[in-house]
Amino acid sequence: MKFLDEYRDYSAVKRMAQAIRxxxxxxxxxxxxxxxxxxxxxxxxxxxxxxxxxxxVHGPGCPVCVTPVEMIDRAVAIAxxxxxxxxxxxxxxxxxxSTQSLxxxxxxxxxxxxxxxxxxxxxxxxxxPKREVVFFxxxxxxxxxxxxxxxxxxxxxQIQNFSMLVxxxxxxxxxxxxxxxxxxxxxxFLAAGHVCMxxxxxxxxxxxxxxxxxxxxxxxEPLDLLEGVQMAVSxxxxxxxxxxxxxxxxxxxxxxxxxQGRIAQVFEITRRAWRGIGEIPASGLRLRAAYRDFDAExxxxxxxxxxxxxxxxxxxxxxRGQRKPYECPAFGTRCTPDSPLGAPMVSSxxxxxxxxxxxxxxxxGDSIVSIATASN
Amino acid sequence: xxxxxxxxPRPATDRILLAHGGGGRLTNHLIESVxxxxxxxxxxxxxxxxxxxxxxxxxxxxxxxxxxxQPLVFPGGTIxxxxxxxxxxxxAMCGARPLAxxxxxxLEEGLSMxxxxxxxxxxxxxxxxxKVPIVTGDTKVVDKGKGDGLFVxxxxxxxxxxxxxxxxxxxxxxDAVLVSGDLGLHGIAILSVRNGLEFEGEVKSDTAPLWPAxxxxxxxxxxxxxxRDLTRGGLSSALNxxxxxxxxRITVEEARIPVSGVVRGACELLGLDPLYVANEGxxxxxxxxxxxxxxxxxxxSHSISAGAxxxxxxxENSCGIVTLQSRVGGHRVLDMLSGEQLPxxx
Numbered sequence: 001m002k003f004l005d006e007y008r009d010y011s012a013v014k015r016m017a018q019a020i021r022x023x024x025x026x027x028x029x030x031x032x033x034x035x036x037x038x039x040x041x042x043x044x045x046x047x048x049x050x051x052x053x054x055x056x057v058h059g060p061g062c063p064v065c066v067t068p069v070e071m072i073d074r075a076v077a078i079a080x081x082x083x084x085x086x087x088x089x090x091x092x093x094x095x096x097x098s099t100q101s102l103x104x105x106x107x108x109x110x111x112x113x114x115x116x117x118x119x120x121x122x123x124x125x126x127x128x129p130k131r132e133v134v135f136f137x138x139x140x141x142x143x144x145x146x147x148x149x150x151x152x153x154x155x156x157x158q159i160q161n162f163s164m165l166v167x168x169x170x171x172x173x174x175x176x177x178x179x180x181x182x183x184x185x186x187x188x189f190l191a192a193g194h195v196c197m198x199x200x201x202x203x204x205x206x207x208x209x210x211x212x213x214x215x216x217x218x219x220x221e222p223l224d225l226l227e228g229v230q231m232a233v234s235x236x237x238x239x240x241x242x243x244x245x246x247x248x249x250x251x252x253x254x255x256x257x258x259x260q261g262r263i264a265q266v267f268e269i270t271r272r273a274w275r276g277i278g279e280i281p282a283s284g285l286r287l288r289a290a291y292r293d294f295d296a297e298x299x300x301x302x303x304x305x306x307x308x309x310x311x312x313x314x315x316x317x318x319x320r321g322q323r324k325p326y327e328c329p330a331f332g333t334r335c336t337p338d339s340p341l342g343a344p345m346v347s348s349x350x351x352x353x354x355x356x357x358x359x360x361x362x363x364x365g366d367s368i369v370s371i372a373t374a375s376n
Numbered sequence: 377x378x379x380x381x382x383x384x385p386r387p388a389t390d391r392i393l394l395a396h397g398g399g400g401r402l403t404n405h406l407i408e409s410v411x412x413x414x415x416x417x418x419x420x421x422x423x424x425x426x427x428x429x430x431x432x433x434x435x436x437x438x439x440x441x442x443x444x445x446q447p448l449v450f451p452g453g454t455i456x457x458x459x460x461x462x463x464x465x466x467x468a469m470c471g472a473r474p475l476a477x478x479x480x481x482x483l484e485e486g487l488s489m490x491x492x493x494x495x496x497x498x499x500x501x502x503x504x505x506x507k508v509p510i511v512t513g514d515t516k517v518v519d520k521g522k523g524d525g526l527f528v529x530x531x532x533x534x535x536x537x538x539x540x541x542x543x544x545x546x547x548x549x550x551d552a553v554l555v556s557g558d559l560g561l562h563g564i565a566i567l568s569v570r571n572g573l574e575f576e577g578e579v580k581s582d583t584a585p586l587w588p589a590x591x592x593x594x595x596x597x598x599x600x601x602x603x604r605d606l607t608r609g610g611l612s613s614a615l616n617x618x619x620x621x622x623x624x625r626i627t628v629e630e631a632r633i634p635v636s637g638v639v640r641g642a643c644e645l646l647g648l649d650p651l652y653v654a655n656e657g658x659x660x661x662x663x664x665x666x667x668x669x670x671x672x673x674x675x676x677s678h679s680i681s682a683g684a685x686x687x688x689x690x691x692e693n694s695c696g697i698v699t700l701q702s703r704v705g706g707h708r709v710l711d712m713l714s715g716e717q718l719p720x721x722x
Contacts, residue, residue, distance in 0.1 A: 004644065008703050010631070010703060043702075043708060044706045048705070090647075103393060356711070
């Protein structure tokens with residue numbers, strides 16, 4: 001399959017791994033920002049191919065992982081209204097709220113549906129004029145253009161029974177929050193390729209300069225990730241801190257201007273709470289005043305007085321790259337994908353779920369495997 | 377314990393979820409916690425596709441399966457084809473030649489007679505192909521809204537031909553793991569019509585009777601240790617069940633596992649893993665390494681298993697896991713499906 005096979009080619013990957021070995025003279029800690037990258041790394045066992053000193057820590061770029069509990073409680077409360085069809089992307093359904101996930105609500109009779117695109121939700125609203133269709137919009141800059149487009153279309157076509165529960169977040173403020181933490185271990189970033197496909201990468205230049213940290217815009221296939229590591233390590237070894245683009249086949253410096261325009265037309269920047277991390281100023285999107293009629297939060301007011309996390313879950317430390325999932329005492333025992341304590345154990349892009357399912361191992365020891373299978 | 381003061385999310389076990397029917401971890405939990413504990417007996421506890429027992433001096437296999445697929449007709453087959461082939465295949469996985477099937481129908485008020493005739497005709501045809509008669513049946517009609525058009529249950533009885541017990545308990549370290557063909561066709565065919573997705577080149581369900589290929593292996597004297605058809609939960613769930621019952625480690629090589637271009641493309645697009653996608657005409661066979669080449673030759677001579685490959689092998693290890701060598705040379709655990717396989721966000 002073109003654009004996939006060449007980036008999963010065994011000999012090309014091996015050559016790139018050798019190139020990394022050649023440039024590495026000491027230990028470095030790199031963070032891949034996006035959960036999709038984490039998924040590839042763990043699923044293909046990429047860490048096996050890296051030199052001992054290179055540590056990859058996993059970033060906050062899992063959209064469902066950072067959606068606050070309060071927002072899930074709100075979505076569940078809205079879904080429980082009899083007139084509502086609540087739609088979201090698949091992963092979101094299993095994330096635990098304070099007492100229920102959306103999938104639990106569905107099992108108890110709420111009309112909760114999986115869609116592949118917000119425009120499918122809009123279509124559902126058109127074909128169910130007597131129901132209220134609410135789309136739970138989560139994610140980063142990657143999903144924002146399609147969500148903006150759905151609201152814009154709803155306005156244009158005057159579809160009154162469509163609204164959106166918005167919990168959008170932005171990547172650069174989260175990277176800054178990680179870098180400004182006093183116990184930050186991250187020395188370089190592999191930035192999320194698809195976020196940059198939309199937004200370009202100019203906004204990373206000031207971050208790279210301020211914190212003197214290499215940022216390499218990186219794709220999602222094994223060869224992409226190894227090349228990203230090679231570029232970041234080369235910068236670290238030579239003392240440079242620049243923004244470079246490994247994912248040039250998809251990302252242009254200026255990004256996708258049309259998509260940015262639609263986001264800016266429909267959404268405005270707001271402060272946003274991140275699950276496990278806390279509130280970050282100017283780190284999210286909400287609907288502009290002109291589109292407030294489509295805001296599910298004001299259409300269906302819900303009193304969420306007491307949203308609670310499990311106190312055992314260390315998702316925040318995992319999302320900031322300060323702990324590996326298996327360093328959590330609950331990992332694989334009290335917290336599994338079937339009964340998750342935190343969101344990173346739910347989504348396929350969540351670091352904990354990736355470690356649980358693919359339990360990285362080397363031939364010489366089964367320690368991680370035994371953790372990953374302890375609950376079987 | 378202090379942690380009990382926290383409002384932990386309610387474990388998804390006090391109510392039936394769709395994932396309980398997904399063939400993965402929750403299905404296993406349901407079987408173990410509800411059915412096995414209630415019905416406990418030797419045949420059931422072997423956790424095979426069918427039960428094997430002796431009667432009148434001969435070995436018999438018995439199995440049952442219920443079909444609830446939507447839509448009722450899909451590219452490559454109907455719910456009726458699945459109902460016949462699925463039960464024939466469960467018997468075949470016990471090393472048993474199918475002798476007779478039953479068919480039970482739950483019909484929803486309002487179902488078109490034409491649809492019923494189409495499905496019954498496809499069952500008759502599938503039974504002819506599999507050379508097994510449908511000898512008894514039952515029909516119930518439920519109120520409109522209480523069924524999804526039509527549900528079918530089939531049960532089957534077969535004569536065990538295999539000279540030795542076929543099942544996870546017979547798997548040995550050193551066994552070769554053979555996969556009978558490319559994976560994921562059925563699951564993607566269903567998804568393509570259910571979600572209105574169109575792919576270049578139609579994807580057709582692989583539904584087919586597997587007994588002729590199994591019979592050929594047994595007739596040739598291949599020492600078949602274990603067979604499992606790869607239905608719900610796909611290859612990885614089947615391997616995990618076997619590894620955990622046999623308390624051995626199974627290793628597979630990703631690059632050897634055949635997946636067609638169109639299934640790969642669909643899986644990439646939908647964020648699914650073909651190793652977890654359902655099949656209805658594929659199986660995995662565990663045979664001694666010394667028999668592996670001969671077994672592959674036999675499988676490849678049958679159209680249903682023409683794409684058979686050697687995908688991995690069995691190793692000593694008491695913790696019962698499956699590991700996979702990825703296409704790029706890394707290693708990881710190949711886990712059982714957890715929950716439903718849900719589309720990813722980006």
